[in-house]
Amino acid sequence: MAGSSRPRRAQAVLSVVSSTEVSPHLVRIVAGGPGFEQYNDNDFTDKYVKILFADPAHGLTPPYDLEVLREQSPEQLPTRRTYTVRESDRDAQTLTIDFVVHGDEGVAGPWARAAQPGDLMVLTGAGGGYTPEPDASWHLLIGDLTAVPAISAALEALPDDAVGHVFIETENAEDLAGLREVAGVPVTHVAPYPGVDRIGDALVEAVRALEWRDGIPQAFVHGERETIKVLRRHLVDEREIPRERLSISAYWARGRVEDDFQAEKREAIGQIG
Ligand SMILES: Cc1cc2nc3c(=O)[nH]c(=O)nc-3n(C[C@H](O)[C@H](O)[C@H](O)COP(=O)(O)OP(=O)(O)OC[C@H]3O[C@@H](n4cnc5c(N)ncnc54)[C@H](O)[C@@H]3O)c2cc1C
Structure with a gap:
């Protein structure tokens, strides 16, 4: 049938169980x-998962028919944001996600700050690409607050x-505060x-001084993004880490909503190297 060859991504429709301020x-x-089954x-x-945030003004009921919305009322398409799964618990059928609250701008940050038990969280995924290798000679983990959930999970797997x-x-x-302490892997x-x-400048200096x-x-x-570009140059060109030993990408970009930031990955400004 025309147009039906692309499999639709299953949407997991979950309810917020709890919301906790981990740090400011x-x-x-x-x-x-x-919905965890999906x-x-x-x-x-x-x-990581892609979370779909529908504008309540449109009265949509999940799971959303994104294909129909795209064709018939694209202005109602939910906003998509990417988040790391800090923990998935199959027995409890729950996902834990740590959201950076970065002010009043955006969709996901303000949503997380206001979330109450019972609110719906609709998502697709998970994707992913990195796991620490047990026999690596050593591990280097670098990030900002958005990467803390993934770094947390990596430390737990070491x-x-x-x-x-x-x-x-x-x-x-x-x-x-919640990071696992591994004796041979100090956290700075x-x-x-x-x-x-000056976001990221201190991080680059600290890594350079290692x-x-x-x-x-x-x-x-x-x-x-801009910090990651500088770090990539340092780690690949100066420290000569081979590409296949490096999981490196931008998680967000200053002054860009995620839609623009993701679209720019196809242009020079969005490429980190
Ligand atoms: C694979 C992957 C995993 C990620 N995991 C996480 C995660 O676990 N937790 C998490 O919080 N984020 C994570 N992110 C980053 C998150 O997707 C972005 O920060 C996203 O832009 C937040 O959406 P928003 O709707 O709150 O803001 P947007 O609408 O996208 O942006 C609005 C404004 O806020 C600014 N902004 C966006 N994020 C931040 C920030 N963190 N700090 C300061 N300003 C910001 C933008 O530059 C823009 O000016 C991940 C991203 C990727 C690609």
């Missing part, structure tokens, strides 16, 4: 219910005798320099 800029949402789990520590370094730039050291909290135009270990690390590097 991080809200943890646990959501679950029978969620496709995987073993990547950076697994063997007890793993070695490496973690660098995270966030305003509050308490953002890192990097305080940002004041001013939005005394390099022997062997090739497996690296996971995610955060704001």
Whole structure:
């Protein structure tokens, strides 16, 4: 049948179970219910879902027929945002997602700040691409607050005798309170320099100052786009980490809503290298 060859992505329609302020800029949402059956789990520590936020003014009932909406009323299409699955619990049928609340702008951040038990959370996925390799000579994990959920999950997956370094730039050291402590993998909290135009500068400096270990690390590097571009140049050109040892991408871009930021990945400005 014409137009029906592309499989539709299953939408998991979950209900918010709880909402907890983990730190001043991080809200943890646990959501679950029978809709969990439509969620496709995987073993990547950076697994992520696409959450669909419909404008309540349109009165849509999930799961949404995105194809029909796209053809007949594109202005009603839900806004799509990407989030890491901090934890999936098959027995409890719940997903845990940590949302950065970054002010009044945007859709997902303000939604998370206001979320109440019973609110619907509709999502597709999960995707993913990185898991720490147990036999890597060492691990390098670098990110900002948006990458804390994925770095958290990676630390939990590391063997007890793993070695490496973690660098995270966030305003509050308490953002890192829940991270698993692995003796050989110290976590450096990097305080940002004041001013939005200096986001990431302190992180880059901290990474540059790292005394390099022997062997090739497996690296996971995610955060704001311009910072990631600089880090990529440093790690690939100066530190000579081979591409296949590097999981690196932008999770967001300053001054860009996610739709524009994702679209720009096809243009020069959106490419990190
Ligand atoms: C694979 C992947 C996994 C991700 N995992 C997480 C996660 O677990 N938790 C998480 O919070 N984010 C995560 N992100 C980032 C998240 O998708 C973006 O931050 C997204 O733009 C937030 O949507 P929004 O509707 O709140 O803001 P948008 O409508 O997209 O943007 C509105 C404005 O807010 C700014 N903005 C967006 N995000 C931030 C931020 N974090 N800090 C400061 N300003 C911001 C934008 O530049 C823009 O000016 C992930 C992204 C990817 C690609």
